[in-house]
Amino acid sequence: MSNNHDEYRPDIDGLRAIAVSMVVLFHAFPGALSGGFIGVDVFFVISGYLITRLILRATQAQQLSLRHFYAQRVRRIFPSLLLVLATSLVAGWFCLTATEFEQLGRHAASGAVFVANFMHWREAGYFDNAADTKPLLHLWSLSIEEQFYLFWPLAMLLLQRMPRRALAAVLLMLVASLAYSLRLAWNGDFTGDFYSPLSRFWELFLVRRRIGFYFAKAPTVGSRVASRRCCRGLGRLAGKRLFAAQVHAFPGPLGLAAHRRCRLADFCRNVQSGEHGFSSVPAPGFSWLD
Numbered sequence: 001m002s003n004n005h006d007e008y009r010p011d012i013d014g015l016r017a018i019a020v021s022m023v024v025l026f027h028a029f030p031g032a033l034s035g036g037f038i039g040v041d042v043f044f045v046i047s048g049y050l051i052t053r054l055i056l057r058a059t060q061a062q063q064l065s066l067r068h069f070y071a072q073r074v075r076r077i078f079p080s081l082l083l084v085l086a087t088s089l090v091a092g093w094f095c096l097t098a099t100e101f102e103q104l105g106r107h108a109a110s111g112a113v114f115v116a117n118f119m120h121w122r123e124a125g126y127f128d129n130a131a132d133t134k135p136l137l138h139l140w141s142l143s144i145e146e147q148f149y150l151f152w153p154l155a156m157l158l159l160q161r162m163p164r165r166a167l168a169a170v171l172l173m174l175v176a177s178l179a180y181s182l183r184l185a186w187n188g189d190f191t192g193d194f195y196s197p198l199s200r201f202w203e204l205f206l207v208r209r210r211i212g213f214y215f216a217k218a219p220t221v222g223s224r225v226a227s228r229r230c231c232r233g234l235g236r237l238a239g240k241r242l243f244a245a246q247v248h249a250f251p252g253p254l255g256l257a258a259h260r261r262c263r264l265a266d267f268c269r270n271v272q273s274g275e276h277g278f279s280s281v282p283a284p285g286f287s288w289l290d
Contacts, residue, residue, distance in 0.1 A: 048204030
């Protein structure tokens with residue numbers, strides 16, 4: 001799968017920087033900036049967008065190889081992941097009690113095979129220890145991303161075989177995932193809503209509803225209009241949600257409001273070119289997205 005057509009997206013890097021800053025500020029000042037946790041959800045939207053762009057471009061070039069795709073994921077993720085796991089285990093050997101180190105070992109093993117979200121979901125409860133005593137807790141989000149990466153290329157290959165029903169199928173998956181998230185939140189299962197991949201996939205699917213827009217030659221938008229839209233989206237994303245009171249029902253209904261702010265990614269690039277997306281030429285098998 002070729003990356004020759006990949007282009008640098010400073011707007012995406014900007015969104016990543018904002019998302020990281022929100023999470024860091026949330027952990028540094030949880031009382032004052034209790035809404036910063038949505039930075040993780042912003043990352044989910046970005047990941048869904050980028051991975052779909054990669055798959056569609058490979059399909060357009062007729063170079064989509066599942067073996068190459070998964071090998072790329074391994075080369076991209078595992079060097080940093082193994083460094084984090086090894087460093088945590090070495091530090092834990094000297095700093096943790098035997099019971100705590102045993103738990104760290106379980107978390108490292110589950111993180112290495114991308115099922116950390118299920119591990120933390122199973123541990124959650126009255127007798128669970130505090131989150132700030134789990135050095136590898138953050139791997140839950142990486143696990144959900146990798147679970148999506150395992151599923152989505154296979155789904156897209158299947159959808160190529162049914163182009164007339166593909167768009168409806170994608171929308172159905174998005175709505176089903178969102179409905180499951182809302183149902184868990186409504187029933188008070190906030191832990192399941194937080195850790196379940198089925199309640200999170202809609203965030204990675206969010207751009208899927210608008211893929212057709214990315215393949216079409218969109219109307220040219222002036223730089224001033226684009227800048228205003230970008231600033232407005234940034235302000236909404238990093239504004240009141242960042243200072244919102246901490247809630248337990250997330251993603252749930254509040255996730256919808258947060259992800260609407262991520263639409264600014266559509267406008268924060270050089271829109272004067274008239275190209276708002278991946279390509280002006282649809283990929284073979286994906287004409288249903290036009």
